[in-house]
Amino acid sequence: MDKQLIAEAAEQVEIVDIYLYSSTVSRHDEIHQNNIPEGMVQQDKLAVSVDLLELIESVEDGADSLLRARIDYGVRFVLLPVTGDEDSVHVLAEITACFAATYRYRDGLSEAAISEFMRYNAVHNTWPFWREHALRMSAEARLPRPTIPLMKPVS
Incomplete structure (x- = not known):
């Protein structure tokens, strides 16, 4: 993270x-709050993508532009295989959501600054929405x- x-x-x-851009809740087995299989673990997902959106008309030099970050979050409950084959987990249930954050910025901002800002700030800005949605x-x-921990910067 480049501060x-x-x-x-x-x-x-x-x-x-x-x-909220998209969301799913899927139950693959009969699992619920009062029927938690022994050995169940939680796995988390986080992915960030960024789009340059349409230019906003401006009468000044150096028009404003828009960026949209889409942040994919997920949590799933799984049973890990006893044989150690991590690729063949048994998914019991999962919750996914994609949140979109739209930002306005002044043209002239470096791509490196935009990239670093989006990797950190887009997650920081949408994390409370994800936490509330998942719970x-x-x-x-x-x-x-699910256990939704404190937000940690994307490294």
């Missing part, structure tokens, strides 16, 4: 919107309550 690049971008970027969906689906 100098993040600070450079933070001075020129403002958040416009955060919204709410697990409760509504009567799935085990």
Whole structure:
């Protein structure tokens, strides 16, 4: 994490919107809050992608542009094989969500600063939305309550 690049971008970027882009809740086995199989573990997913969106019309030189980060989150409950074959886990249930964060920035910001800002800030900005969504969906689906830890920077 390059704090100098993040600070450079933070001075020129403002958040416009955060919204749920997509979401799924899947139960593959009869698992619920009161029926948790012995040996069940939780696995987490995090992936960030960035789009350059349409240019905003501006009467000034150096028009503003938009960026959208899509952050894919996931949690799944699995049974790991006893043989040590990590590739053949048995998925019991999973919750996934993609959140989109849209940012406005002034043209002229370096790609390195944008990239570093998005890797850190987009996750930081959407993490509370993911946490609330995962906990709410697990409760509504009567799935085990996932552990959503404190947000840690993407390295």
